[in-house]
Amino acid sequence: MTRRILVTSALPYANGPIHIGHLVEYIQTDIWVRFQRMIGNRCVYICADDTHGTAIMIRAKKEGRSEEDLIADMSGQHQRDFADFHVEFDHYGSTNSDANRQQCHAFWSALRQAGLVTEKSIEQLYDPEAQTFLADRFVRGTCPVSGHKNQPGDNCQCGATYSPTDLIDPKSTLSGATPVIRTAVHLFVQLEKLRSFLTDWIDSSDALQKETANYLKGYFLAEGKELKDWDISRPGPYFGFEIPDSPGNYWYVWFDAPIGYVSSTKEWCDINGESFDDWWRSESTEIHHFIGKDITYFHTLFWPGMLHTAGLQLPTKVHIHGFLNVGGEKMSKSTGTLISAETYRKYAQPDYLRYFYATKLTPRVEDLDLGIDEFVDKVNSDLVGKVVNLASRVGKFAKNTGLSETYPDDGGLFENAASAGDAIAEAYEVGDYSRAMRLIMELADAANPFVEHAKPWEMKNDSDRQDELRDVVTVALNLFRQLAIYLAPVLPTLAEKCSALLGEPITSWDQSKQPLVGTSVEKFQRMMERLQPEDLQKMIDESKETVDAESAADDRPTFNDSDQPLKDEPMSEEITIDDFAKVDLRVARVLTAEHVPEANKLLKLTLGLGGDETRQVFAGIKAAYEPEKLIGRLVVMVANLQPRKMRFGLSEGMVCASGPGGEDVFLLAVDEGAQPGQRVH
RNA sequence: GGGCCGGUAGCUCAGUCGGUUAGAGCAGGGCACUCAUAAUGCCUUGGUCGCGGGUUCAAGUCCUGCCCGGCCUACCA
Numbered sequence: 001m002t003r004r005i006l007v008t009s010a011l012p013y014a015n016g017p018i019h020i021g022h023l024v025e026y027i028q029t030d031i032w033v034r035f036q037r038m039i040g041n042r043c044v045y046i047c048a049d050d051t052h053g054t055a056i057m058i059r060a061k062k063e064g065r066s067e068e069d070l071i072a073d074m075s076g077q078h079q080r081d082f083a084d085f086h087v088e089f090d091h092y093g094s095t096n097s098d099a100n101r102q103q104c105h106a107f108w109s110a111l112r113q114a115g116l117v118t119e120k121s122i123e124q125l126y127d128p129e130a131q132t133f134l135a136d137r138f139v140r141g142t143c144p145v146s147g148h149k150n151q152p153g154d155n156c157q158c159g160a161t162y163s164p165t166d167l168i169d170p171k172s173t174l175s176g177a178t179p180v181i182r183t184a185v186h187l188f189v190q191l192e193k194l195r196s197f198l199t200d201w202i203d204s205s206d207a208l209q210k211e212t213a214n215y216l217k218g219y220f221l222a223e224g225k226e227l228k229d230w231d232i233s234r235p236g237p238y239f240g241f242e243i244p245d246s247p248g249n250y251w252y253v254w255f256d257a258p259i260g261y262v263s264s265t266k267e268w269c270d271i272n273g274e275s276f277d278d279w280w281r282s283e284s285t286e287i288h289h290f291i292g293k294d295i296t297y298f299h300t301l302f303w304p305g306m307l308h309t310a311g312l313q314l315p316t317k318v319h320i321h322g323f324l325n326v327g328g329e330k331m332s333k334s335t336g337t338l339i340s341a342e343t344y345r346k347y348a349q350p351d352y353l354r355y356f357y358a359t360k361l362t363p364r365v366e367d368l369d370l371g372i373d374e375f376v377d378k379v380n381s382d383l384v385g386k387v388v389n390l391a392s393r394v395g396k397f398a399k400n401t402g403l404s405e406t407y408p409d410d411g412g413l414f415e416n417a418a419s420a421g422d423a424i425a426e427a428y429e430v431g432d433y434s435r436a437m438r439l440i441m442e443l444a445d446a447a448n449p450f451v452e453h454a455k456p457w458e459m460k461n462d463s464d465r466q467d468e469l470r471d472v473v474t475v476a477l478n479l480f481r482q483l484a485i486y487l488a489p490v491l492p493t494l495a496e497k498c499s500a501l502l503g504e505p506i507t508s509w510d511q512s513k514q515p516l517v518g519t520s521v522e523k524f525q526r527m528m529e530r531l532q533p534e535d536l537q538k539m540i541d542e543s544k545e546t547v548d549a550e551s552a553a554d555d556r557p558t559f560n561d562s563d564q565p566l567k568d569e570p571m572s573e574e575i576t577i578d579d580f581a582k583v584d585l586r587v588a589r590v591l592t593a594e595h596v597p598e599a600n601k602l603l604k605l606t607l608g609l610g611g612d613e614t615r616q617v618f619a620g621i622k623a624a625y626e627p628e629k630l631i632g633r634l635v636v637m638v639a640n641l642q643p644r645k646m647r648f649g650l651s652e653g654m655v656c657a658s659g660p661g662g663e664d665v666f667l668l669a670v671d672e673g674a675q676p677g678q679r680v681h
Numbered sequence: 682g683g684g685c686c687g688g689u690a691g692c693u694c695a696g697u698c699g700g701u702u703a704g705a706g707c708a709g710g711g712c713a714c715u716c717a718u719a720a721u722g723c724c725u726u727g728g729u730c731g732c733g734g735g736u737u738c739a740a741g742u743c744c745u746g747c748c749c750g751g752c753c754u755a756c757c758a
Contacts, residue, residue, distance in 0.1 A: 211685060215753075218684065222758045293752085322752075359693090366686075367752070374693065377707060385720060393717035438695075441706070449722060457716045472716095530718065 005043040005286045006279050007033050008261045010295060011050035011095065014074040015059060018081040018341040020353065021324040021331055024368065027357050028321060028433075029290040030087040034489035035428040038509040044279070048093035048100075048264040049075045052240035053253035054135055058174060060239070067239045071096060081341035085350040086492050091271070093264030095256050100263035101241050104256050108243070110310040111189060118188050118229065125164050125179035127172040132237055134164070134172055134179055141167030187246060188229035194305040195227060201304055207317050208300060211365055216300055230302060258303045261289070262312065286316040293320050293365050319431055322367035336544035347539040351491050352379045352531055358433040358490045372536050379531045382437075386444040387483050388494075388527045391501065393451055394476040395524025397460055401470035403502075407478065407515040408471035413450055417443045417482045418513045424486050425509060433490070440486045447479040477502065478515045485512040497527045584640035585656070585680035587670050588615070593627035603627055605655065607637055610677030615639070615652040624665040636668040636680055 009029040012022060029045065036043035051071040060067040071094065079092055093099065111117050125134045141164075143151045151167070164170065165181055172179050191198075199221055202213050220227060231252065233243060238250040262280060269276045279285055291299050296318075304314050323330075326337035344353065356375050359382075360368040407414065420439055427436035454472040459465035484491075484498035485506050495506040501522050504511075588607035591614060596602045601620040608614050617637065638654040656668040 215685070215758095218758045219754075220758095225758075296753095364686075365752085369693095371693085374707090378693085380718095381707065384718065389717055389720055391717090393721075396716070434694085438705080445706080451716075452714080452722045455714090455716085457714090460716075476716095526718070528718085530720095 003036075003041040003043075003286060004278070004282070004284060005036055005041055005288060006265065007036075007043060007045045007288045008290065009045075009047050010289075010291045011048050011257055011260050012078055013053075013055075014049045014051045014071045014078075015055045016074075018078055019331070020326075020339045020341065020344055020370070023085055023087075023341060023353065024324050024357055024361075025290055025292055025321060026082060026087040027085060027354050028319075028361055028431075031354070031358060031433060031489045032288075032290070032319075032428070032431065033088075034492065035425075035509075038485075038488060038507070039425060040508065044090045044265075044268065045088070046091050046093075046261060046264045046268060047089045048095060048097075048260040049078060050253065050257045050260065051075075051094055051096040052238075052251075052256060054132065054138070054234075054238065057132075057237070057239040058130075058138075068096070081345075084345050085341060086354065091264055091268035093260060093267050095253075095260040095263075097263060097267070099267045099270075100256060100260055103259045103263040103266065104241055104251060105244060107259055107306055107310045108251075111306070112245070114193075114309050116190050116193055116309065118190055119185050120188060120229070121183050122186050122231075123165060123181050123183050125170060125172075126182040127175055127177055127179050129175035129177035130172060132174070133182070133184065133235055134174070136164050138173050139164045139167060139170050139179060140173055141170035143167070184235045185246075185249070186231050186235075187233040187243065187249060188231055189302075189305075190229050191227040191301065191305060192229070194308070195221065197308055198227075198301060198305060201308075201314060202300070205314065205316075207315050209320060209363065209365060212296060212300065212318075212320055215296075220297070220301060227301070254298060254302075258298065258306070280312045282313065285313065287313055288317045288319060289315050290319045290321070293322055296320055319363075320365045321361070322365055325367055325369045327371060328369055334544070336540040336542075339539060339543045343539055343542050346542075347535040348531060349493075349528070351493050351528075352383070354490050355379060355383055355437070355487075359437045361431065361433040362435075363431040372533065372540075376531050376533050376536065382441055382444070383491075383494075384528050384530050386441065386448065387480070387487070390444065390447050390451070390476055390483070391480040391498070391527065392524070394456060394473045395501070397456060397469055398473045398477060398501075398521040399523050401466065401473050402520040403477065403517050404467075404470050404474040405518045407517050408474055410450060410475040410479075413446060413475070414478055414482070414515055416446070417479060421486070421509065421512050428489060436486075437490075440483060443479070443486075444483055447476070447483070450479070451476050473521075474515075474517065477521065481506075481516060482512045485509065494527060497525075501525075582640075583638060585636055586639040587674045587676055587678045587680065588635055588637045588639075588655075589676040590630045590633055590635060593625075593630040595622070595627060603630070605630070607635070607653065607655070608676050609639065610675065613677065616650060617653045617655055618651040619655045619657075621655070621657060621665050621667065625667070633667075634670045634674055634676065636670060 007029060009026050012018060018026075026047075033043050033045040049071060051067075051074075056067055056070065060070045063070065075092075075094060082089070082092075125139055126132070127134050127138075140150050142149050164179075170179050171177070199217070202208060202216055202221070208216070232255040233246065233249040234240070234252050236242070236248050236250055240250040240253060241256060243249045243251055265279050266276050268274070269279065280287075289299055289303075299315075299318050299320075307314050325331065326339075327335075329335070329337070331338040344350075352375070356370065356378055357368070359378055360370075420443060424436050424439050427433065427439065451472065454475075456469055456472045459469040459472070481498055481502060484495050488495035488506055499505045501524065502516055503519055503522060504516060586609055588609050590605055591608045592604075592606040594604050596604050596618070601622050602618045603622050603625065605617045605619055606614055607617055615637070636656040638656065641653050658666050658668070
């Protein structure tokens with residue numbers, strides 16, 4: 001029976017380019033969609049750009065253009081990136097569309113009618129200069145707990161969490177202005193009222209992986225705990241849709257984003273003459289959302305609640321995947337592992353990444369790791385060494401021989417691979433691509449020895465053995481074709497090349513069951529190049545550079561630091577790392593600090609380097625620091641400085657500080673966590 | 682602190698309902714081959730299945746305690 005399946009990936013936010021972490025999801029989804037089509041199901045893949053919110057508004061302003069202009073630009077970039085990676089949508093919409101506005105209205109009136117909307121006044125920081133309310137991340141200030149400076153609005157590096165209104169000396173990152181507290185009315189959805197529905201849904205449907213269902217029931221839906229009201233409005237100015245019955249308020253971006261799934265489907269329906277109800281109101285249609293674990297909460301509580309209230313079908317399955325790590329660590333700008341789709345594309349084939357991700361993806365919510373060496377090995381040994389090489393090693397003869405009229409005896413290889421099709425299909429179906437790839441590679445491993453033992457090279461110059469040669473070619477190319485078919489959801493390009501070589505397009509899974517015989521073969525052309533580790537290194541290097549440039553341009557708040565200090569004390573001549581290494585800087589704790597009666601500028605300090613190791617140091621900081629206030633704090637000292645005999649005693653090092661002297665002396669501080677005795681590198 | 686997942690060969694992992702001598706790919710070593718993108722084939726080295734208890738005729742597999750790693754979440758399921 002043909003299934004009717006609607007598939008979505010999460011809507012990428014229009015505030016940045018697609019990177020290889022995003023691609024895990026789109027590739028995962030695209031593979032599933034292609035697989036479904038190959039086995040004959042009706043499958044429509046819908047996505048859109050997520051375009052609203054403060055971040056977009058601010059960025060547009062900074063770039064001096066309209067939001068519409070910005071999001072049109074980003075949408076173009078996103079779609080180009082996806083196309084490069086062979087991620088093919090049936091429709092790619094935008095949350096800033098008429099269709100989405102209409103759907104938002106429909107959802108909203110359903111929520112209103114169901115009595116789920118409530119109003120509350122909340123206090124929030126407001127930037128009087130930028131004339132906008134500030135989300136937590138747009139405020140920085142001094143932590144009220146530890147006193148750390150320049151901390152974000154909701155938490156501090158010391159581990160404390162607080163409300164942005166508690167920050168000491170808060171500053172808006174938008175304008176630098178000091179925010180004021182303003183009260184505004186926000187609209188909330190009372191999710192608690194949907195508790196029993198949600199509990200039932202989680203229990204009765206098998207839409208969620210078991211771990212996710214447990215997590216939701218154990219955490220959000222735990223007994224004695226209320227689901228919090230969901231704040232779904234923002235006061236203007238806000239780039240988004242104004243709420244019809246609450247002028248001056250706009251739907252929060254997370255309200256209209258998932259509705260984009262519905263509105264984008266609606267657009268697709270209108271374009272293609274399809275009935276919307278067939279896709280969102282029909283029990284016989286499956287709805288599959290692919291998302292990352294970070295947005296689990298929105299897609300498993302709010303979204304089902306909204307769909308339920310609006311009378312639309314609930315998701316059949318929410319496929320949740322983990323995050324991408326690179327080299328065992330979180331992707332980061334500084335190490336160059338936050339690689340954009342665009343940069344990747346310059347150095348490696350998209351299909352390689354598709355294959356690598358496929359070998360790593362399972363139905364579990366687990367992070368996956370891209371190890372550079374592993375990536376190179378897998379692509380080169382599996383795809384090039386095993387799969388493509390199978391075609392390559394008989395390809396040259398095939399143009400002359402063509403394929404035999406009947407399929408020759410191959411010792412059961414083709415039959416075996418044909419019957420493996422079901423197990424491979426099952427693995428794709430449940431999202432266990434890792435297993436699917438393993439099964440396919442087993443087939444590839446079995447295929448190559450056939451060519452080896454058949455020794456076609458002994459036949460090629462013997463005119464009497466051309467029929468034999470043709471049989472060998474026929475077997476090898478048919479086994480290769482089976483692999484290409486099974487890999488087609490992952491490697492559409494390879495399937496195309498196989499199709500071109502054999503003159504028959506690969507369109508369906510069942511083609512793997514019947515050998516191709518009696519046809520001619522085109523001239524063989526290389527199908528894949530080996531991946532060079534150096535190219536990946538270049539990719540990483542380039543990612544470092546672009547991000548550095550960006551962060552210099554974008555992230556740096558405007559500081560107007562004077563150039564006087566540098567003028568007063570110009571830069572010294574260059575030194576080598578070895579020169580620097582001679583200076584042994586250590587973290588030290590001030591154990592005692594006292595005035596030296598006879599000295600004008602000096603304090604006498606005892607510095608602890610951990611354990612019993614201490615140093616006596618005379619420091620010229622008397623005018624700037626009270627001895628009592630120094631005791632206990634961590635400083636940085638030059639620990640291997642030659643001791644110097646002073647009038648008041650021996651000074652066994654130096655405390656690091658900046659400033660011209662006198663009262664303007666500033667000791668170097670060390671961040672939380674440093675231990676006395678640690679060397680400063 | 683709590684919840685979840687994991688710990689099997691140097692690396693990445695498989696191991697179904699507990700059932701013979703624990704497997705694969707890659708990497709390493711040896712040999713062979715030359716059709717192929719220094720590709721491939723054959724052979725081979727390599728494991729106290731995190732640790733300790735328990736259940737059982739039988740435990741990588743089940744139970745339990747502990748250790749380690751990851752993810753999630755923090756006055757806390």
